Amino acid sequence: MKPEQLLFAKTHEWVHVAPDASGAKIATVGISAFALEALTDLVYIELPKVGREVKAGEPFGEIESVKAVSDLYSPVDGAVVAVHDALANELESLAADPYENGWIVKIKLSDETALADLLDYPAYQKQCAEEEH
Amino acid sequence: MDSWRLLECPPARGDWNMAVDAALLERAAATGQVSLRFYAWEEPTLSLGYFQAIGGRRSHPPSNACPIVRRPTGGGAIVHDRELTYSLVMPRASKYARDASALYRLVSGSLVDALGDWGVKALLCENPPRLPAADEPFLCFQRRSGWDVLVGGAKIAGSAQRRRQGAVLGHGSVLLSRSAAAPELAGLVEVSGVAIPSAALGAAWQERLAKACRISWRLGLLDETEIELARRLVDEVYGSERWTRRR
Numbered sequence: 001m002k003p004e005q006l007l008f009a010k011t012h013e014w015v016h017v018a019p020d021a022s023g024a025k026i027a028t029v030g031i032s033a034f035a036l037e038a039l040t041d042l043v044y045i046e047l048p049k050v051g052r053e054v055k056a057g058e059p060f061g062e063i064e065s066v067k068a069v070s071d072l073y074s075p076v077d078g079a080v081v082a083v084h085d086a087l088a089n090e091l092e093s094l095a096a097d098p099y100e101n102g103w104i105v106k107i108k109l110s111d112e113t114a115l116a117d118l119l120d121y122p123a124y125q126k127q128c129a130e131e132e133h
Numbered sequence: 134m135d136s137w138r139l140l141e142c143p144p145a146r147g148d149w150n151m152a153v154d155a156a157l158l159e160r161a162a163a164t165g166q167v168s169l170r171f172y173a174w175e176e177p178t179l180s181l182g183y184f185q186a187i188g189g190r191r192s193h194p195p196s197n198a199c200p201i202v203r204r205p206t207g208g209g210a211i212v213h214d215r216e217l218t219y220s221l222v223m224p225r226a227s228k229y230a231r232d233a234s235a236l237y238r239l240v241s242g243s244l245v246d247a248l249g250d251w252g253v254k255a256l257l258c259e260n261p262p263r264l265p266a267a268d269e270p271f272l273c274f275q276r277r278s279g280w281d282v283l284v285g286g287a288k289i290a291g292s293a294q295r296r297r298q299g300a301v302l303g304h305g306s307v308l309l310s311r312s313a314a315a316p317e318l319a320g321l322v323e324v325s326g327v328a329i330p331s332a333a334l335g336a337a338w339q340e341r342l343a344k345a346c347r348i349s350w351r352l353g354l355l356d357e358t359e360i361e362l363a364r365r366l367v368d369e370v371y372g373s374e375r376w377t378r379r380r
Contacts, residue, residue, distance in 0.1 A: 038232045038233075043266040064183065065233070066207075067207040067292070067293040068207055068295070068296050069296070071297050071298065073298060
């Protein structure tokens with residue numbers, strides 16, 4: 001996927017929403033290339049279990065780089081339906097391919113309200129530029 | 134000139150020390166308050182990095198008798214004994230908290246400057262070896278990371294961070310002298326021949342930080358909200374077996 005096709009949280013997670021076979025809306029979530037560049041040298045990730053209920057703005061996992069542990073925040077409300085467990089052993093793929101193989105979790109939306117708070121790519125780029133200055 | 138809070142805390146148990154740092158982080162996210170805290174340990178204590186497995190302590194017999202606590206921050210295990218321990222909590226909006234390296238650079242760089250007051254030539258670690266996580270030594274002070282503070286090739290200060298929405302916690306240790314619970318690690322006095330009292334080093338360091346950040350320090354105390362939150366975090370997190378043995 002291209003970043004132009006995605007929505008972004010202010011906390012640097014990306015989201016792609018698409019219906020599954022039953023028509024339920026599934027949000028695929030990862031970390032933006034901008035955030036991954038700042039994190040550098042990832043060493044550990046803790047991922048949620050399938051079935052966990054998550055709320056927009058609340059942590060769903062953690063990641064460690066250069067001795068800094070950072071929370072990963074859910075951009076949406078729903079339940080985790082898939083977890084990219086293989087990432088724990090191939091963390092380099094997060095930075096190498098953040099918007100495809102770097103997906104972290106898939107969340108079945110229980111409420112779409114939080115989507116309205118997400119940024120499109122131009123707005124997210126603007127936020128990143130402001131953070132750099 | 135901005136005024137930041139300075140906290141000088143008496144020796145305490147490991148679970149209380151970690152709970153206070155976590156409480157300061159949580160409150161900083163809500164209030165935007167910057168705090169620098171110097172603290173100490175009631176008895177030699179082993180702290181594990183957030184992602185470390187507790188089973189790793191079996192690889193370090195000298196610290197086996199020490200009580201153990203799991204930190205909210207990353208990196209390797211530390212035997213907290215003859216050291217100066219600090220935490221610095223900042224709102225995420227601060228230019229020093231924007232990314233991990235900015236805060237490491239500020240803290241370690243000002244420590245290097247402060248050590249110069251005693252004629253100690255300290256350096257920041259540059260181009261550390263990149264090892265797979267599984268190959269890293271158990272002890273933080275046997276690892277090398279960028280911005281570690283080295284004297285004569287020995288690591289005498291290490292630090293780690295917890296980054297959350299709204300605020301960042303950086304904390305770490307300066308090894309003042311060798312501990313019987315980590316006899317393989319030389320401290321400042323062994324590597325430099327200079328014995329620096331903890332309080333004097335803390336005072337010189339805070340002065341360099343104030344100069345670097347163009348702020349003044351305001352001596353303060355934990356407020357009631359922070360104390361109540363820290364008590365809850367001892368009960369629910371840092372004092373619980375579930376947390377300590379989670380990995």
